Amino acid sequence: MGAALAIFFTFSIFSILIFIGFRQILLTQENEDVKETLFGVANRLNNETGSLSKEAVYMALGGMYTSTPIEMDDEFDQRNLAYGQPSNFQDTIFAKMNEEGVMVRVYSPTSRLLFESKQKDIPFERTAQPVVVPIDINGAQGLQGTMPIYSKRTQQLIGYIQVTSEMANYYRTNERVFFALVTINILALIFSSILGYMLAVNFLKPIKQITNTMNDIRKDTQSTSRIEFAEGNDELTHLSNVFNDMLDKMQQYIEQQKQFVEDVSHELRTPVAVMEGHLKLLNRWGKDDPEILDESLLASLQEIERMKSLVQEMLDLSRAEQVEIHYKNEKTAIRPLVLQTVNNFKMIYPDFVFNLDDAIDGEVYVPIYRNHLEQILIILMDNAVKYSTDRQEVHVSIAVENQELNIAIQDFGEGMTQEDTEKIFNRFYRVDKARSRHKGGNGLGLAIARELLTGYKGSISVNSVLGYGSIFRIKLPLYQELNDQEAQEIENTVK
Numbered sequence: 001m002g003a004a005l006a007i008f009f010t011f012s013i014f015s016i017l018i019f020i021g022f023r024q025i026l027l028t029q030e031n032e033d034v035k036e037t038l039f040g041v042a043n044r045l046n047n048e049t050g051s052l053s054k055e056a057v058y059m060a061l062g063g064m065y066t067s068t069p070i071e072m073d074d075e076f077d078q079r080n081l082a083y084g085q086p087s088n089f090q091d092t093i094f095a096k097m098n099e100e101g102v103m104v105r106v107y108s109p110t111s112r113l114l115f116e117s118k119q120k121d122i123p124f125e126r127t128a129q130p131v132v133v134p135i136d137i138n139g140a141q142g143l144q145g146t147m148p149i150y151s152k153r154t155q156q157l158i159g160y161i162q163v164t165s166e167m168a169n170y171y172r173t174n175e176r177v178f179f180a181l182v183t184i185n186i187l188a189l190i191f192s193s194i195l196g197y198m199l200a201v202n203f204l205k206p207i208k209q210i211t212n213t214m215n216d217i218r219k220d221t222q223s224t225s226r227i228e229f230a231e232g233n234d235e236l237t238h239l240s241n242v243f244n245d246m247l248d249k250m251q252q253y254i255e256q257q258k259q260f261v262e263d264v265s266h267e268l269r270t271p272v273a274v275m276e277g278h279l280k281l282l283n284r285w286g287k288d289d290p291e292i293l294d295e296s297l298l299a300s301l302q303e304i305e306r307m308k309s310l311v312q313e314m315l316d317l318s319r320a321e322q323v324e325i326h327y328k329n330e331k332t333a334i335r336p337l338v339l340q341t342v343n344n345f346k347m348i349y350p351d352f353v354f355n356l357d358d359a360i361d362g363e364v365y366v367p368i369y370r371n372h373l374e375q376i377l378i379i380l381m382d383n384a385v386k387y388s389t390d391r392q393e394v395h396v397s398i399a400v401e402n403q404e405l406n407i408a409i410q411d412f413g414e415g416m417t418q419e420d421t422e423k424i425f426n427r428f429y430r431v432d433k434a435r436s437r438h439k440g441g442n443g444l445g446l447a448i449a450r451e452l453l454t455g456y457k458g459s460i461s462v463n464s465v466l467g468y469g470s471i472f473r474i475k476l477p478l479y480q481e482l483n484d485q486e487a488q489e490i491e492n493t494v495k
Contacts, residue, residue: 007192008185015181022177026170033096034132034145037163040093041104045159046152052159057106057115061097101142101166109157122164135164142166206240217247221254268310271303310444327455330369331479334405335360337370338398341377345394349385357397365479366405368456376452376460377409379445380472384411387470405476412469421462425450 044060045052097104097117106115111126122137122144130147145163150156209227216225226247227240278296287293335358342356366373384394391412399406416424423429428443446460453460457477464470 005192005196007196008189011188011192012185015185019177019181023174026173027167030143030165030167030170031132034143034163034165035130037093037096037102037104038130038132038145038147038161040096041106041161041163042147042149044093045106045149045161048158049151049153050156050158051109052106052114052149053108054114057159061104061106061115061117099165099169101168103164105162105164107160107162109159111160114159120164122162124160124162126160137164137166140166140171206237210240210243213243213247217250224251264310268307271307271310274303275300327369327372330367331365332368332370332373334364334366334373334398337374338377338396338407341374341381342396345381345385349392351392352385352388353393355393355395357395359397359399364400364405366456366476367479368452368458368476372452372456376449376474377407379449380409380474383445384409384413384470384472387411388413391469400478403478405474405478407474407476408471409474410469410471415466415468415470416462416464417466421464424462425460 041061045057048056096102103116103118103120103122105113105117105122105124107124107126108114111124113124120137122135125146126148127146128148130145132143132145135142135144143165145161145165147161148157149159149161151158206227213225213227216223226244278300282293282296338358339356342354345352346354381394381396388394388411393412395408395410397406397408397410425446427447450460453474453476459475461473462470463473
């Protein structure tokens with residue numbers, strides 16, 4: 001409704017301004033008509049050499065009328081007809097003299113009335129030059145023009161002309177224009193109301209959807225309700241997109257927290273149960289048996305270490321989900337890091353053979369925090385060592401292709417089935433739960449690696465054949481220097 005009123009008031013203001021301007025134009029035109037009549041009549045009368053007489057005026061003007069308010073003798077009437085003057089107007093001046101509300105008077109130099117086209121009680125005042133002034137005629141505004149008449153031949157004053165206009169056309173046209181504008185304004189109000197209602201419904205529909213979606217989320221934080229909108233390029237469509245993206249991220253964070261709690265609860269249940277069993281055993285009678293005491297304490301300490309490892313890995317996983325916020329401007333030189341990691345494993349596992357295939361020319365940087373990339377390499381190489389069998393050999397290769405860094409880590413151990421390769425990056429998933437637990441794994445390493453790489457716009461994949469080993473492949477975009485504007489845009493996006 002507010003939009004409709006705004007449109008209506010705007011249109012009304014413009015209508016008023018147009019009406020005022022139109023009135024001024026009409027008033028100016030009336031003024032010009034009076035002047036034109038004055039000079040037109042003067043041009044018909046200024047051929048006389050002496051003062052104007054009734055006969056001369058009626059010779060020029062009076063024959064235009066079938067009757068005249070001033071009585072003339074028969075001799076004048078005969079002369080008038082002899083000149084063959086027409087009985088109706090033949091040119092513009094006569095037409096203007098005959099308009100409704102227009103009166104023409106001619107006076108002698110001594111202010112004696114010689115001619116009048118209509119009988120009106122209008123005062124006359126002599127002037128030395130042509131003037132047009134507003135006057136009051138029966139309570140309404142009119143115009144009166146007065147000018148002296150000078151002979152063309154002698155340049156002597158021979159009389160005066162007075163033209164009075166009641167501006168009938170002006171008032172009639174004003175009424176018509178006013179009525180038309182009022183009608184148009186009423187139609188504009190109706191049209192703007194309909195248009196405003198349609199616009200309001202159209203514009204408020206996405207806002208109503210946003211409100212309904214927010215109410216759904218407020219009632220149920222797990223709600224998957226989203227804003228439905230048509231494709232477009234307006235602000236509301238953009239707002240709906242951003243709002244849906246925000247809800248998706250919130251839903252993702254909620255699911256992650258929920259998964260985190262469920263996973264921790266599930267994984268801690270076993271070590272807590274083991275510790276509880278040993279403590280109950282010791283509490284009942286085991287504390288008096290040194291062998292049982294040592295065994296229970298050793299098992300409890302092992303479970304505590306597993307719990308510490310699990311908590312640390314869960315914290316690492318939680319941090320991995322936020323690398324876009326905390327590590328957005330990091331970069332790391334790839335060759336020295338990979339070389340250092342391989343050398344460290346050679347020292348830790350002297351029985352293994354570690355081969356490094358370096359296909360990089362020059363120094364290459366990737367947009368990732370150094371410790372995170374090192375953590376990913378350690379996770380993959382540690383798994384390669386753990387799951388190797390008879391052939392204790394690990395191959396590492398690095399190369400650049402299509403502005404991407406490719407790292408491959410290959411082992412020749414147990415391998416996996418196709419079903420396992422599809423689930424290996426899930427949290428707490430183990431190919432062989434009994435053997436994996438025996439080797440000290442919690443099933444979080446590969447999930448941490450995937451979360452870290454996803455945060456840095458990278459990816460990880462695996463190809464494996466059961467009984468022949470696996471190849472894990474990492475892809476990361478190369479580091480590119482950003483200009484100030486791009487860096488600011490990224491920073492604003494993150495905020």
